[in-house]
Amino acid sequence: MRQNMICYIFIGLLLATGLFNVAAGETLPDYIDISVDEAWNLLSDTSNGIQIPIDVRTDSEWKSERIDTPFPEDPRHFTLSKLQTEEGLQEFISMYNGSDIILYCRSGGRSSSAAYIISQSNFSGTIYNMVGGITDWKSSGYPTKLGNTPPYTPDIPDGPDICNINIFYNFSINISDPDEDAVRAGWDWNNDDYVDEWTDFYASGSKVMVTHKWTQPGVYPIKVLVEDRVGDYSSFSDTLIVTVNSPPIDLGIDGESSGKTGESYKYTLTCTDPEGDDVYYYIDWGDNTNTGWIGPYKSGDSINISHIWTERGGYTIKAKAKDIYDAESDWVTLKVTMPISLY
Incomplete structure (x- = not known):
């Protein structure tokens, strides 16, 4: 498996530099090169399905500037260097398997390498490579986002303050982001300042509901923080004190x-x-x-x-x-x- 991964990386680099030519009759890598115009058409209209843009550049490049497309086709981040490890590749497949993905980088080289690696794995889904990357995207006048502002700190969670053991109860929170990035809520159910449960990502301004039960009686202060798609966090909310009651x-x-x-x-x-x-x-x-x-x-x-x-x-x-x-x-x-x- 390690030898296969090294081979994928090497061939991907050859593809990115134009030094590799496919001989007549050989199978081409199973991904599709598209222009930034084609990418915009796919990412600005969900009637053609959901395509997920994935930025494979470095962390600093991603946080500095990225393409701007509306939820749920907003950009995600997964570095090429992480994808070049077997563990990283399997993590990527677990996250996006079965999806239509549009890979991009600065000018198309790294995304081409990423597309090749993914195409040679057991990933099932359509793989697009955005030729020209974010450079051509900007030159064509399509929107980007610069930098990032952390999400707003949420208000105190809404839900019952007295619960019975082994029964699920509903709790909700409103989550939003000043940059209108997609956001998710992280729930700390026992006041230890660690997130015990993450929700999916939602559009900024959404009301998110979760269910939770306790198996032991006691007093539980619960609180929530918010993470945006870029990877920045809000502070924790104020706590809701929940008393968990046991039966006679x-x-x-x-x-x-x-x-x-x-x-x-x-x-x-x-x-x-x-x-x-x-x-x-x-x-x-x-x-x-x-x-x-x-x-x-x-x-x-x-x-x-x-x-x-x-x-x-x-x-x-x-x-x-x-x-x-x-x-x-x-x-x-x-x-x-x-x-x-x-x-």
Whole structure:
């Protein structure tokens, strides 16, 4: 594989310098040379599909000036030097496989080398090489962007401040950029100043929504920063404090397991809420009747409730509890039989 990569680089350099000629009957590299006019026509109109322009110049060249095309056909950056490594090539394929890509550089040499390397890999997609690069692009009067300004710092995230464990909740943020570059949001879910989750890129000014759940109760300050397509970051937003609540535990039901139809039987229920919240109970008597949610009751207090079965048979009592934030416990059951009738 390393020998193949060296071969790709060497042939790419020959292509870029014009020292390599394809003999009659040999297969040409599987990419298409296009002019800057053809590139502009592709990148200024999404009715012909989505083409992704990719700048293969150095980091400093990219940040200094790049072509300016509208989202979602705005330019991306992936250096030729990175593409010339096996790891870099595989990363590129994982990012853009199946896409139509337009490679460009300063004048077309490096993008030609990049196009050849990609065309000889397992990349599936249409590969265009923009002949003349950004130099011809500017000479033809097409727009560019100079330098870069970091994205705006977002406002505090919007979402619930009390959540129950193991349930997904929606959170949203508005993200924008002074240069109108595409932007994405990075979510820090545990206040450690590291991004735990990135969204996709969106047009500047978009409202972005994500879902998240917590598996452990606690207090979680969450915040967001924004990255633009050029690679600059905003500061983190102010934090939204989210309290993650757990459901009642140790639910128990106690009472007679057999009896007579038409006679009232008392059952005792108790549970504990880890946060000390008041609790509600729901009891299904197994005979197509139930209590609905009853309460609230103090955490840890026992309650007594009675029921009369009117028909002989076997029944399964099911009960569960919830706290004031609707976090529900698991069901508990008790089997009862009513073999004797008073009537």
